[in-house]
Amino acid sequence: MGIERPQEALARLGARTATAFGIRIAPSTATIRRIINAVCPGGLADLLGYDPADADTLAVDGKSARGSRVEDSPAAHLLAAITGDGMTVTQLRVPKKTNAISCFADLLSPYDLRGVTVTADALHAQRDHARFLVDVKEAHYALTVKRNQAGLHERLRTLPWEKVTAKYFDRTLGHGRKETRVVQVLTVDDLDFPHAAQAACIVRHRTDLKTGKRSRETVYVITDLTSQEASPQRLAKIVRSQWVIENRLHFVRDTAFAEDASKIRTGHGPDNMASLRSFAINQLRTAGHTNIAAGLREMSYDTFRRPLDLLGLN
Incomplete structure (x- = not known):
């Protein structure tokens, strides 16, 4: 046997x-x-990825494969896109001497994003990105704005938030903390940002359940979605979907696959191994596994059969 x-x-x-x-x-x-x-990493990532055509939201964010760093070269930095339900669409490696901003359009260009709302962190609150998403891809955007865009951030900060009537309150408990979010939304037409239709001010109050320490954070968001397309409640959900890429991709690759401990450094190894890990996560989620670590353990109980059944290899 x-x-x-x-x-x-x-x-x-x-x-x-x-x-x-x-x-x-x-x-x-x-x-x-x-x-x-x-193997060509771009081709492999697209081959193993997920079609986002039916997605509601798509989050874009980057992660460095820390173990791939060598003395004369930084760790491979991988920019990825993931749907709101945790399916990795694709990724690409940010070339040396560039940054993730210049790779944003290349990452998303191959895909039909009509009607999809793309979220991204403050690094990507770029006018060119907004034009690309709305004018070229016929998509929507919801972008966080921080002080790296000083003028835009100040304009958002000084909007008449005290007069806002469109509000949404949300409370969650998890990860050892209690969090309350207050979402205020204003219609805007003079932000000097392409297609901007609404701005949101999100105030997060957090309490550490172990230490009792409290913190407060204010975040500003701009979107091309109109008030008819996105209520404060829906906009809050869209903004929170950005965390999916950290919680359901980066964190899982680190904990279930020990990605940061991997010493694969040469050639396209770091990129391709990340794509294979993401593909494994996608397959487990498609099969109904909500806990990826538990799903991997289940696969290991019959090493020579269950993984191949999962992949549909007969």
Whole structure:
């Protein structure tokens, strides 16, 4: 049985037959490493990704693969896009001597985003990004604005928030803290930002349940969605969807797959391994697993069959 099961698995994987006895031979570790380092990462990410056409929201954010850093080169920084329900669409590696801003359009260009609302952190509160999303992709945006856009941030800060009547209150409990959010929304038409229709001021009050320490944070958001398209409640949900990429992708790759501890550094290895991890997460979620670590344990109970069943390899 110990021989039959690996042979069955190798047959399902399409391994070559190398002897007159019909024994299938697994590729060597060196061969697998060489392929992972050499395969085009953009092609692999798109091949293994998820079609966002039916998504409501799409979050964009970056993560560095810390273990890929070498003395004369920084860690690989990977920009990814994930749907609101936690499915990774694609990713790309930010080239050296550039930043994630210049990669934003390249990341999203291949996809039909009509009607999808794209969220991103303050780094991407760029006028060119807004034009690209609305004019080129026929999508929507909800972008966080911080002091890196000083003029825009000051304009938002000084809007007449004290007169706002469109408000939404939300309370959550989790991750060892209690959080209350107050969302205020104003219609705007003079922000000097492409297609901006509404601005939101979100005040977050947090209490650490262990220490009792309290904190307050104020965040500003701009969107092209009109008041008819996005109420304060819906806008709050859209803004919170940005955290999906951290909680359901980056955190999972770090904890379930120990990504930051990986010492894969050469060639396209860091990019391609990240794509394979994201693909595994997508497949487990599609199969109904809400806890990825538990899903991986379940796969490990029958190493030569369950993962292949999950992938539909017969």
